[in-house]
Amino acid sequence: MSNHPLLKVEISQLSIAERIQLAEDLWDSILDxxxxxxxxxxxxxxxxxxxxxxxxxxxxxxxxxxxKQRLGTSK
Structure with missing residues (x-):
């Protein structure tokens, strides 16, 4: 994975839920x-x-x- 200094952990070590949250947070930071x-x-x-x-x-x-209901998410 990337050796980007902001990533303190390998993305592959995160749970699926944590990766989804990371993607959402990243997208929100772009939308801002x-x-x-x-x-x-x-x-x-x-x-x-x-x-x-x-x-x-x-x-x-x-x-x-x-x-969201079809995808089974609650956010």
């Missing part, structure tokens, strides 16, 4: 600075397409609560 995320043209177009699709039919798809 989302204004720094740059999208390329294709990514922006895809997001625009999905947003328009949602605007046309906001009831399509599943709620976050439903998705």
């Amino acid at each position: 600075r989302q204004d720094e995320i740059e999208l390329d043209r294709a990514q922006q177009q895809e997001l625009d397409r999905r947003l328009e699709q949602h605007r046309q039919d906001p009831n399509a798809g599943s709620s976050w609560e439903t998705v």
Whole structure:
């Protein structure tokens, strides 16, 4: 695994739950600075397409609560 100085333990030594929490914490730290995320043209177009699709039919798809239930998580 990585020898990054911030990682005090090998990721493979963490339990599955701890690894999931680490991934969530990492993602949250990125979202806290989302204004720094740059999208390329294709990514922006895809997001625009999905947003328009949602605007046309906001009831399509599943709620976050439903998705969590299907995945068996509680967060």
